[in-house]
Amino acid sequence: MTATLENPQTEMGAIPSFQVTMRVERFDPESGSGSYWQEFTLTMHGTDRVLDALHQIKWDLDGSLAFRRSCAHGVCGSDAMRINGRNRLACKTLLKDLDLDKPVVVEPIKGLPVKKDLIVDMEPFFASYREVMPFLVTTGNQPSRERLQSVEQRAVFDDTTKCILCAACTTSCPVFWSDGQYFGPAAIVNAHRFIFDSRDEGAQQRLQILNDKEGVWRCRTTFNCTEACPRGIEITKAIAEVKRAIVTRSF
Amino acid sequence: MTKLDATDLPAPRARRTTALRGGANTELIAWLFMRISGVILLVLVFGHLFVNLMVGDGVHAIDFAFVGGKWSEPFWQVWDLLMLWLAMIHGTNGVRTIINDYAERTGTRLVLKSLLYLAFVVTVVMGTLVIFTFDPCPPGSPADLLPSFCAA
Numbered sequence: 001m002t003a004t005l006e007n008p009q010t011e012m013g014a015i016p017s018f019q020v021t022m023r024v025e026r027f028d029p030e031s032g033s034g035s036y037w038q039e040f041t042l043t044m045h046g047t048d049r050v051l052d053a054l055h056q057i058k059w060d061l062d063g064s065l066a067f068r069r070s071c072a073h074g075v076c077g078s079d080a081m082r083i084n085g086r087n088r089l090a091c092k093t094l095l096k097d098l099d100l101d102k103p104v105v106v107e108p109i110k111g112l113p114v115k116k117d118l119i120v121d122m123e124p125f126f127a128s129y130r131e132v133m134p135f136l137v138t139t140g141n142q143p144s145r146e147r148l149q150s151v152e153q154r155a156v157f158d159d160t161t162k163c164i165l166c167a168a169c170t171t172s173c174p175v176f177w178s179d180g181q182y183f184g185p186a187a188i189v190n191a192h193r194f195i196f197d198s199r200d201e202g203a204q205q206r207l208q209i210l211n212d213k214e215g216v217w218r219c220r221t222t223f224n225c226t227e228a229c230p231r232g233i234e235i236t237k238a239i240a241e242v243k244r245a246i247v248t249r250s251f
Numbered sequence: 252m253t254k255l256d257a258t259d260l261p262a263p264r265a266r267r268t269t270a271l272r273g274g275a276n277t278e279l280i281a282w283l284f285m286r287i288s289g290v291i292l293l294v295l296v297f298g299h300l301f302v303n304l305m306v307g308d309g310v311h312a313i314d315f316a317f318v319g320g321k322w323s324e325p326f327w328q329v330w331d332l333l334m335l336w337l338a339m340i341h342g343t344n345g346v347r348t349i350i351n352d353y354a355e356r357t358g359t360r361l362v363l364k365s366l367l368y369l370a371f372v373v374t375v376v377m378g379t380l381v382i383f384t385f386d387p388c389p390p391g392s393p394a395d396l397l398p399s400f401c402a403a
Contacts, residue, residue: 174352175352178352178353178355179352211276211278211279212278213276213277213278215278217278217279217281217282220348220352243282246279247279247283250279
């Protein structure tokens with residue numbers, strides 16, 4: 001036997017552990033009593049993320065806690081939530097990077113109806129997404145070989161191809177909070193992805209859709225979306241580019 | 252859960268509804284106006300402040316004669332008129348968007364916007380009237396308070 005097993009805490013390379021209090025907003029639609037806060041105190045490690053803490057609560061303390069997650073590696077976009085007042089992915093937020101002297105506050109993302117605990121109804125979000133036609137629109141016959149594109153042509157919309165539809169941006173937008181009809185940053189980002197794609201021919205149609213009372217003109221350039229995006233997309237810049245495209249198209 | 256029945260779904264190949272969309276609409280023009288008027292106002296307002304507060308005796312020179320003298324020149328009439336109109340439309344549009352963003356009930360929105368537009372009309376009409384009908388030499392006033400050209 002090595003020393004590792006006898007005294008794991010002081011072993012070189014051991015991961016430090018610490019106490020963390022998770023303050024989670026709970027909501028049970030069947031109880032009819034509205035939402036309430038619940039605190040859990042856990043022993044977590046330096047390598048743990050907020051998602052691991054939620055897992056520990058669900059698996060060991062309270063199985064009724066409901067939240068979404070799929071890949072748990074920052075790509076699927078399922079576990080966007082409000083952590084200490086900021087929209088983030090639970091699977092990309094390390095506990096050790098947060099202020100652990102205070103409880104870690106976890107709420108569902110704002111502006112969408114809460115279904116249970118941290119799960120919100122994403123349908124209004126995806127309805128706006130579908131509205132901007134997030135697919136390739138072309139005319140004429142199908143080409144017999146692939147549609148080629150230069151590096152420069154691709155670079156124009158490269159940033160907005162990174163979107164994972166987690167809704168962190170749209171639900172951080174104060175305009176979306178007060179006006180659920182607003183398309184929201186995510187839909188505009190995904191429209192941008194096709195509007196500026198040299199292979200696509202539906203740009204005019206998409207610009208027309210976004211030149212709406214509830215379209216890009218609702219944007220107040222508060223940069224909340226850019227700050228919230230877990231993929232680091234420059235969302236406000238993308239929205240500005242769509243605005244400029246609509247203006248140059250109209251005059 | 253909302254249930255879709257057949258009548259909610261648009262027919263295949265139906266034309267998209269384009270109501271309120273398309274060319275240069277109100278929201279587009281309002282957005283563009285804010286940018287353009289903002290830049291012009293920057294020049295107008297700081298030009299105004301510079302001429303009134305810093306040139307010559309600066310702020311100590313401002314009296315009835317100074318204002319009367321300025322408004323007897325067409326250049327300053329146009330300058331102040333432009334400043335008044337652009338600032339009022341710019342500000343009113345800003346408050347309009349704030350009301351649209353934050354007043355959720357239709358009734359509240361209607362009342363607030365009515366008050367806003369009323370204030371806009373009163374201020375613009377009165378300001379415009381003053382700029383054009385201003386009399387720099389009211390009869391029967393002591394000459395030392397009036398602009399120099401009133402001497403006759």
